[in-house]
Amino acid sequence: MIKKLCLPLILLFLFITASQISADEYYERVILVFKPNISKTQKYNLINQNKMIWGKDLNLINAHAVKMPKSIQKLLLKNPKILRIDPDVEVYASDEISDKVNNLERVNAKSICDWFPKWPGCLPKTSPTPTPKASPQISPSPTLVPSPTINPSINPSPLTSPSSSPAPSVVPSVSPVTSPSQSPTAQTIPWGITKINAPSAWEFSSGENIKVAVIDSGIDRDHPDLVNNISGCVNFINLNLTCEDDNGHGTHVSGIIAAENNNLGIVGVAPGAKIYALKALNFRGSGYLSDIIEALDWSIANNMQIVNMSLGTTSNIQSLKDAIVRVKNAGIIQVAAAGNSGPRTNSVNYPAKYPEVIAVSATDINDSVPSWSSRGVEVDLGAPGVNVNSTYLNNNYTNMSGTSMATPYVAGLAALRLANHPGESALSVEQILKNNTDFINLDKTLIGSGRVNAYKVVMAN
Structure with a gap:
């Protein structure tokens, strides 16, 4: 009887533990926008010192695309170097x-x-051309x-x-690049x-x-x-x-x-x-x-x-x-x-x-x-x-x-x-x-x- 109860209890414990993990620890894609006159070194130091995953510089808007937990977002909004944090939404x-x-x-x-x-x-053509597929074939993503x-x-x-x-x-x-004579x-x-x-x-x-x-x-x-x-x-x-x-x-x-x-x-x-x-x-x-x-x-x-x-x-x-x-x-x-x-x-x-x-x-x-x-x-x-x-x-x-x-x-x-x-x-x-x-x-x-x-x-x- 005790053995039969062990597995359900373990699963219940894991569920409760997982549910207690704060949503703030979830990572999100965001655009970190800096205030004017913040040097590149200062920006990089700030990113490195926090729980962020590097993305790319967005020099056009004085920003950097990163991944970070919500908890870090709340703290960074109080940082005098940060102007705002925008979601990096899908287009x-x-x-x-x-x-x-x-x-x-x-x-x-x-x-x-x-x-x-x-x-x-x-x-x-010896037979009708096979119908092209509706969308390109997807090969496995490269590991890099x-x-x-x-x-x-x-x-x-x-x-x-x-x-x-x-x-x-x-x-x-297509070879040759120059088209043959055509009507x-x-x-x-x-x-x-x-x-x-x-x-x-x-x-x-x-x-x-x-x-x-x-x-x-x-x-x-x-x-x-x-x-x-x-x-x-x-x-x-x-x-x-x-x-x-x-x-x-x-x-x-x-x-x-x-x-x-x-x-x-x-x-x-x-x-x-x-x-x-x-x-x-x-x-x-x-x-x-x-x-x-x-x-x-x-x-x-x-x-x-x-x-x-x-x-x-x-x-x-x-x-x-x-x-x-x-x-x-x-x-x-x-x-x-x-x-x-x-x-x-x-x-x-x-x-x-x-x-x-x-x-x-x-x-x-x-x-x-x-x-x-x-x-x-x-x-x-x-x-x-x-x-x-x-x-x-x-x-x-x-x-x-x-x-x-x-x-x-x-x-x-x-x-x-x-x-x-x-x-x-x-x-x-x-x-x-x-x-x-x-x-x-x-x-x-x-x-x-x-x-x-x-x-x-x-x-x-």
Whole structure:
């Protein structure tokens, strides 16, 4: 009888003991913001002297991303060197209204071999091509990047991004880089490109050499419709890994901006623009705010002219606001997805909700706004965002929907304008974008000043 009672009693004891462990000992990802004039040495000493796990410097906002227990947070808030402690929240891609829609549409991805069966490396088809999987395969994460935990943990792990990206598989380069001669009819012009009258604008501007930072999930660096327009690529989740896209979202967004006008696949809004792929979202399409802020800092340091953020969060975090203001003060145009939280009112996500950012909602081929597109007084512009065909992983093409797809249309338009009006200020370009739309008889909380028009934007005085 005594033996039978031992195990339940032991389990009860362990349960009671665990329940008595203070929640304050749970480690959380936070952004530690310092007061002005605190030296780097002082910052590092403070971090080392407390129960913190190192993350990364966020020089743009005089902060450091760390993991720490709640008990330490309470003490540090009393420290004269600390200005505040912000949560390092997750940020998500704004690409679809649901995973179900996302998966169904990505199944229809087309390979380069579907367009040109004789392309080097393409094998003759003896049977129907297997349907591509809805999302990239996930290989085991490398041991040098431990998977973090979102939930609190008594035994904290090193600070890394959520669900750390697996080691990217290298996509073989398309050879040769120069395309074989192709019929002009081989290239498809997506409906959104025609709708915004981009072909008429190309007579005057292709966005030549305008630097566009795409803060997203990376890029398919060998995609034949992108390869000549990729000028930079950085992984902010883990600087030891490549910026190769392991989700597909970043590649799709980049193609909408700057897929080449090369008689191949599709063409982007600004086919002469230069893409800088800043990987801050992982294979799940999510990332941490600290990685976004670091990418924004990089954008300033490397003289980006436009930043595209097809991502968002419902959390209004002061650290993000401060970073956005500094990017604005650096003279960089910022464009962000309004979000896919409609039809609720006042549903625009951050950073799109900030006045320093151009907030973009989605429209369809009939100039209607889909029910899922976020609404709010912060919406500035509408752009094509339903069934948008663009570049995808492994040299593919696919249709996707979301305000994530609408946002790069506006970024591309800004590139067209800047290339045709060099030296024009970011504020001037933003006003021209808003003042030269096609009028759509919808409430401004749905579409802002209207649906964008490339020709009007390029030609405006």
